[in-house]
Amino acid sequence: MNKIPATVITGFLGAGKTTLLRHILTHAGARRLALIINEFGDVGIDGELVRGCNEEACGEDDIVELANGCICCTVADDFLPTMQRLLDRPEPPEHIIIETSGLALPKPLIKAFQWPAIRTRASVDGVIALVDADALAQGRFAHDEAALALARAADPTLDHDTPLEELFEDQLASADLVVLNKTDLVSNETLERLETELATQVRPGVRRLKARHGALDPAVLLGLCAAAEDDLDARRSHHDGADDHDHDDFDSFVLTGGPVASPEALLAALEPVIRAHDILRVKGTVAVAAKPARLVLQGVGPRLQHHFDRAWKPGEAVRTQLVVIGEKGLDESAIRQALTRVIAS
Numbered sequence: 001m002n003k004i005p006a007t008v009i010t011g012f013l014g015a016g017k018t019t020l021l022r023h024i025l026t027h028a029g030a031r032r033l034a035l036i037i038n039e040f041g042d043v044g045i046d047g048e049l050v051r052g053c054n055e056e057a058c059g060e061d062d063i064v065e066l067a068n069g070c071i072c073c074t075v076a077d078d079f080l081p082t083m084q085r086l087l088d089r090p091e092p093p094e095h096i097i098i099e100t101s102g103l104a105l106p107k108p109l110i111k112a113f114q115w116p117a118i119r120t121r122a123s124v125d126g127v128i129a130l131v132d133a134d135a136l137a138q139g140r141f142a143h144d145e146a147a148l149a150l151a152r153a154a155d156p157t158l159d160h161d162t163p164l165e166e167l168f169e170d171q172l173a174s175a176d177l178v179v180l181n182k183t184d185l186v187s188n189e190t191l192e193r194l195e196t197e198l199a200t201q202v203r204p205g206v207r208r209l210k211a212r213h214g215a216l217d218p219a220v221l222l223g224l225c226a227a228a229e230d231d232l233d234a235r236r237s238h239h240d241g242a243d244d245h246d247h248d249d250f251d252s253f254v255l256t257g258g259p260v261a262s263p264e265a266l267l268a269a270l271e272p273v274i275r276a277h278d279i280l281r282v283k284g285t286v287a288v289a290a291k292p293a294r295l296v297l298q299g300v301g302p303r304l305q306h307h308f309d310r311a312w313k314p315g316e317a318v319r320t321q322l323v324v325i326g327e328k329g330l331d332e333s334a335i336r337q338a339l340t341r342v343i344a345s
């Protein structure tokens with residue numbers, strides 16, 4: 001029996017996974033796809049952003065959202081039943097694409113394809129790791145040598161890098177294909193340096209492609225035939241040997257409120273808060289006073305982007321909903337307080 005190929009898209013928060021997914025969808029033609037979209041925060045934003053991209057390839061029922069934590073921690077409870085339901089359909093999808101949360105470790109997910117109920121019917125076609133060239137160039141995944149030396153002096157048994165660095169390395173080490181995305185944000189010299197660095201972090205023979213806004217032909221992304229579940233041992237992880245792991249290193253919460261006066265007012269309030277609290281990711285939809293359309297807000301580190309994506313639907317709650325993610329210790333109440341002025345409740 002032919003196995004259904006499944007592509008896993010990994011990459012740190014904001015690297016461009018949903019953007020790549022949207023690009024695949026809009027260029028998928030009539031190939032019947034199913035999407036499993038996983039998010040760290042309690043509120044799913046990404047599913048909402050890919051809906052309607054290509055109804056022919058992927059309708060409402062073909063998009064399954066798994067919010068409430070990282071897929072790597074809820075494999076048995078969420079992912080396996082979801083996969084089984086997709087595979088049991090009278091007309092199963094031709095290809096399944098799984099967008100993991102930016103904080104997910106890919107390996108436990110790949111391992112799930114070894115489960116007997118899945119193994120005979122589906123295979124990991126490839127793990128695609130997206131890298132945010134801008135964030136990498138700014139050293140956002142690298143450890144601070146001096147701080148690490150101090151921490152090790154205080155605790156000589158300390159052998160791990162920062163949580164961000166570990167995750168980044170795990171995601172790269174599990175990849176069959178690496179996409180260095182957001183190349184529009186860095187110079188050619190920087191790009192060259194990043195490519196050289198990346199070459200040392202991936203498994204031998206893994207292809208690296210450059211992209212802007214994930215604009216790559218689906219023909220180079222899908223159909224890698226890697227069967228990643230068969231060579232798990234070659235994909236090293238900082239979490240190998242651990243029976244379990246959690247995401248205690250990261251915090252997230254949802255800000256919900258009424259309309260903002262203008263996109264500019266929201267940005268002016270958000271920018272200093274992101275910097276002061278070292279917020280890693282903000283994303284969501286925003287109601288703007290007197291505007292019939294909803295605003296999509298995207299923040300990756302200090303970089304904020306926004307656009308109106310569609311009119312509010314009749315009966316839809318016109319409100320602002322932002323997911324905020326940061327490292328452990330994020331001061332939720334201070335952040336809420338700083339933003340209550342612009343996001344009225």
Ligand SMILES: Nc1nc2c(ncn2[C@@H]2O[C@H](COP(=O)(O)OP(=O)(O)OP(=O)(O)O)[C@@H](O)[C@H]2O)c(=O)[nH]1
Nearest residue numbers: 012013014015016017018019102182212213298305
């Ligand atoms: N300048 C630039 N921005 C990009 C590019 N690709 C994606 N973005 C922007 O980066 C932001 C985050 O993109 P997403 O596709 O949502 O990233 P993600 O990896 O799905 O984010 P999470 O699911 O939260 O981890 C959005 O504002 C995108 O428009 C790119 O190549 N260049």
